[in-house]
Amino acid sequence: MIGSGKFQDLAPRFGSAIIMAAVGIGAIWAGGVWFLLLVALIVAGMIWELHAILTPEPRGKAGLVLGAMAGGAVLLSGLVPVALALPFALLPSIAGIGLLRRNRSLFGGYGALIVLAGFGLFHLRDEFGLIWIVWLVAVVVASDVLGYFAGRVIGGPKFWPRVSPKKTWSGTIAGWVGAAAVGFGIIAVTGARIDLVGLSIAAAMAAQLGDMAESAVKRKMGVKDASNLIPGHGGLLDRFDGMLGAAIFLLLVERLADFPPVPGTAF
Incomplete structure (x- = not known):
């Protein structure tokens, strides 16, 4: 049964996922200021959660x-040239280092990555178009969903049990397979x-x-969820941590990988 055993958290996760999907799809489809606003709100919430943790x-x-x-800072990146907005992307990290009493370097580094990922997501949609933001979201979602079900159905050796006891190698590899299918x-x-x-x-x-x-950050601080903003998922950091990693990755390798990899663009 869905309400018990390995899938006891599936119902609230599914309900929240439907709402998030509806909002996300609408903003991604509309693009422009609507997508910019959504990304800015998510980034703001993630920074608030990081500070709370x-x-x-x-x-x-x-x-x-x-x-x-x-x-x-994310809103500004959609209104002025990115180079002019970059100092504001790092300003929350600098300010946080001055305000926090401990864990300053962790907030500074992680906070900077969160805001830069927000920059990257907006400009991926704005510069490359709808299909490529859909591709990145689909890769992250497929990896997460297949990993979730494979980990609970197949089980097997744990990936990093000290930090994330539920994650398995079967779920990890299933996520790669799902991403390849999206590709x-x-x-x-x-x-x-x-x-x-x-x-x-x-x-x-x-x-x-x-x-x-x-x-790893949550385990270090002894907390289970970043917040309780999203039923079944925890907080924004819990839900969008994968998107954060994927967006930063794409920012780093975009030119190296000749993105987007469409015919006629190879050097």
Whole structure:
């Protein structure tokens, strides 16, 4: 039964996923300011959660201020040239280092990655078009969903039990298979080069690394979820940690991998 055993969390996860999918699909389809606003809100929430995780003492309004700064930086990146907005992308991290009493380097580094990932996601949609943001989201979702079910149905050796006790090698590999399938599907639709399959698998690996990094931070701080904003999923960091890893990966390898890998773009 869905309400018991290995799948007892499936019902709330599914309900929340439907709502998130509806909002996400609408914003991705609309693009422009609507997608920019969604990314800015998510980034702001993730920075607020990161501050809450790393600050066990009474938090006051510092997390809200840092989140607002991060969301504002993402909004700015859609209104001015990216180079002009980049100092504002790093400003929340710098401010956080000054405000936090401990875990300063962790907030500074992780916070910078969150905001830069927001920059990357918006400009992926804005510069490369609908199909490529759909591809990246589909890779992350396929990796996560297949990993979830394979890990619970097949089970087997754990991936990193000290940090994430539920993650298995079977789920990890199933995620790669799902990402490869997404790559082949996009190739069929767009005529992209076979390179896309390798890029899809690597993006799924980056998403899994993003997931593990967030799990490691939570385990270090002794918390289960980043927050309780999303029933069945925890917080925004819990839900979008994989997208964070994939977006940062794509930012790093975009030129190296000659992205997007469509015919006629190879050097």
